[in-house]
Amino acid sequence: MSDTSPERAGGATGADPSALAQTIVFSGVSVVRDGRTALDRVSIGFEEARVGIVGLNGSGKSTLLKCIIGLVAPSAGTVAVDGRDALREARAIRRTTGLLFQDPDNQIVMPTVDEDLAFGLKNHGFSKAETAERVAGALVRLGIAPLARRRIHELSGGEKQLVALAGVLAISPRTVLFDEPTAHLDLKNRNRLRDVLHALPEQAIVVSHDLELLADFPRVVMIEAGRIVRDGAAADVLAHYREANR
Amino acid sequence: MIAALARPGSSPLHRTAAARKLAALAAIATLLFFVDAPAPLGFAFAAGLAAARSTGVRFAEIGSDLKGPAAVLAVLGLADWWLVDAATAVSVVLRLGAIALFAHAVTVTTSTAELTAVLERLFVPAERLGLLDAARAALTVTLAIRFVPLIVEEAREIRQAQAARGLDGSITALAVPLMVRVIVRAEALADAIDARGFPPERAVVAPSRSPEIRPDREVPTP
């Protein structure tokens, strides 16, 4: 890794990832919906602190993420997170595994910032006092404390994405799944999110078209038509992906 | 979030509990239903006007706030004047006007938060009767509040795009894309709501007369 500045040191390859990272295992997972095969006999395990996933639109990347927290039921095979079945123990898994969606407008359900952050916390049974504490903490952590009482529809796209992420981080997950986090962001906000991602101690599995974001990940996986076709170090897989889609 | 009709203030009505104001309004509306003579209705109208003014809103503002209902009243009054007689028309206008003024006084002095609390209290007995699930009902209402500005914005964007292409005015060209966007968004929204752990686990298991929460996706039996 060429960048060794202090702020980055504790990021992607530092800060004891093994403590937080969960082991995610796909065993022969197929997902077939309306005659379309979204995933085709996928067997793979993730336990690194950072894993990137690349693939063209419709290749199955989002479906893969959704299977991890039981939002999609496989037609065949099983998905397990630290040994827990993704469908049967979805609730427990969602407590330790957050998902940041592409469009923050689909993720934010409350009219104001603090109410929305509280939503996830209340669902998982945190007390009022803890909720208030964690909401404040998450906002400070992402540098958006001034937004606490703001109304969602007044925020910019970048601010909404950070609010959505704050909502995910507030429950202290061990893993955060990112589904194309910079897709709707302008350059400035994209850089902001990149910096946040670098400094994230939680395990992160990132689906992205923004290949630079994944450049220093220890592992990147390439999906094509529902199958894993390449799996290895970022430099190798990304080069292969670029070449394949010239 | 839509701006509510309530206005901040410290008038006596502002400081009265929401439930009391609602009950009083219902009682007044019911009572006036049985009164037909113009004189007592005139008194009621004056009382309504006083109540509305007591909230701190000026007469001119009351007038502009109520111009919609006033127009409806004018139509009904004229209809009665033409079809029946002047006395009946006057009674109808005075009665409905009085109720509208009292209602205005309540609306202006009761915040959305207070009304939401009343609404949530009403959900509890409804839930015990198995009519609805309080958490889901509350979330649905809040979601609607959250999304109204966004959907209004999308409707305006669609209209503008239409105008730019010279298709101004076609209702279908507005409603179809709007509905399609909504249906697609609902799918993603449902995923996000589930992903964030909704619904919360009940601390005490409620008697199972409330509706079963059925997941969208089939869970294979072990």
Added chain:
Amino acid sequence: MTTRDLGLVALMAAVIVALGAVPAIPLAAGVPITLQSMGVMLAGLVLGPRRGAAAVAVVIALVALGLPVLAGGRGGLGVFVGPTAGFLVGWLVAAFVTGFLAMVFEAPEKPTWLRTAQLTAAAVIGGIVALYVCGILWLAFFVKMGLVKAFMVSLPFVPGDVAKAIVAALVTVKVRQAVAIERK
């Protein structure tokens, strides 16, 4: 109701509100014709009876909470004790009946013109007949107009509503060509 149903209901309620905010065609007597009542028909036609009625219930809850969601920025408790209350509550019946009939008439292999005609009929029976029964009864008894006068006062709005029913049917057919959605 599943989480997806919640989302559809809430967003449909938002659509009904949004259609009240779109510029309207003002008619006589100061009560503007807006697309909002068409939104109610759409709720039934597209989502079905239960979810359609639930969407209307959400709109009614918003009105009760003092939010200006009805066409013309109206809202608050005054509506429930005013002359149009029957029409507002009648929207619940309208959406349910419209949705119910849309389900009854449903059949996959029908020519488009026939489906459109049937959906229009559903919207007319639910969104006009059933709705006006509720609205007129309230006018007749609460406003003490008597049935005949209440009927006559409401009549001028019918032609506009029939036009809306036709448009609602056309919109529904096109929407269902674009996305798959069941009726519940």
